[in-house]
Amino acid sequence: MMRKCPECHVSVKGDWDKCPLCEAPLDSNIPVTSSSMPDVPLQFNRRFITQFLMAFSLIVVAVILGIGLLYHGRIQLFQGAAFGIITMWLAVLTLIRKRRNIAKSLLYLLIILSLMCIYLDYTIGWSAWSLTYAVPIICSSTLISMIITARMTRMKPGDYVLYWAAVAILSLVPIIFLLIGWIQFKTPSLISFGFGLIVLIYMLVTKGQVIWGEIKKRTFI
Numbered sequence: 431m432m433r434k435c436p437e438c439h440v441s442v443k444g445d446w447d448k449c450p451l452c453e454a455p456l457d458s459n460i461p462v463t464s465s466s467m468p469d470v471p472l473q474f475n476r477r478f479i480t481q482f483l484m485a486f487s488l489i490v491v492a493v494i495l496g497i498g499l500l501y502h503g504r505i506q507l508f509q510g511a512a513f514g515i516i517t518m519w520l521a522v523l524t525l526i527r528k529r530r531n532i533a534k535s536l537l538y539l540l541i542i543l544s545l546m547c548i549y550l551d552y553t554i555g556w557s558a559w560s561l562t563y564a565v566p567i568i569c570s571s572t573l574i575s576m577i578i579t580a581r582m583t584r585m586k587p588g589d590y591v592l593y594w595a596a597v598a599i600l601s602l603v604p605i606i607f608l609l610i611g612w613i614q615f616k617t618p619s620l621i622s623f624g625f626g627l628i629v630l631i632y633m634l635v636t637k638g639q640v641i642w643g644e645i646k647k648r649t650f651i
Contacts, residue, residue, distance in 0.1 A: 433446065433456040435449035435451070435452065435456060436454060437452045437454040438451050438454070442456060478582075482578075531589070532579055532583065532585070532590075533576060533579075533585070533594060534593050536572055536575060536579070536593065536597065537593045539572065540569065540600060541600075543564075543568050544560075544565045544568055544569075547560040547564035547565065547568070548560045548564075548565070558612060558613055561604070561607045561612055561613050562607075562613040562615050562618065562619075563615075563618050565603075565604055565607075565622075566601075566619045566621065566622035567618055569601040569603075569622045569626065570601065570618075570622045570625050570626075572597055573594075573597055573598065573601060573625060573626065573629055576593070576594055576597060580594070587637055587640045588643070588644055591633060591637045591640050591644055592644050592645070592648075594629070594633060595630060595633050595634075597626075598627075598629040598633065599626070599630065600626070601622045601625060601626025601627075601629070602622075602626045602627060604618070604619035604622045604623060605619055605620070605622075605623040607619060
């Protein structure tokens with residue numbers, strides 16, 4: 431027996447909690463009928479991605495520890511590294527499980543984490559660490575995560591170019607904090623700006639037609 435939508439009265443086959451047409455909730459007491467659509471196999475190896483990220487994280491930690499020996503007492507450096515690694519793991523591992531529109535999820539993750547850091551900085555006593563370290567490092571880490579995800583999941587350019595470009599543009603924002611004097615330590619903002627600018631130029635040169643095509647598709651030009 432198939433679940434029936436109480437609103438539009440269509441029979442729904444498969445494991446749906448809501449009607450795919452009107453999004454009305456379906457009766458969960460009716461047993462689920464297996465979908466006629468075949469399961470699409472993954473085009474990537476989760477174990478390989480996990481091992482790759484583990485090795486990459488260990489390398490980052492080793493590099494940061496080495497730099498920390500040269501700059502004694504620079505605790506912010508380790509905070510920044512922690513933000514970068516945590517963001518990378520959240521972006522790649524968590525969002526790979528939600529494979530539908532990963533690039534869009536990465537963009538949302540970037541915005542949410544940045545706002546969370548700014549809010550936390552404000553609530554514990556404003557010291558501008560969120561603008562100095564967190565936001566630039568999150569932007570750079572999200573760009574890296576998007577590049578890794580796009581390559582390893584074999585995403586089509588049309589599925590990620592606009593979001594990739596949006597993340598690259600947001601990575602340019604930290605330079606504004608530096609120019610108006612909100613931050614003093616320049617390195618994270620300069621790295622974020624440089625990385626974002628390189629990625630944005632690369633996208634415009636190599637994927638310009640795809641980007642324009644996606645813009646026309648979404649704006650019905």
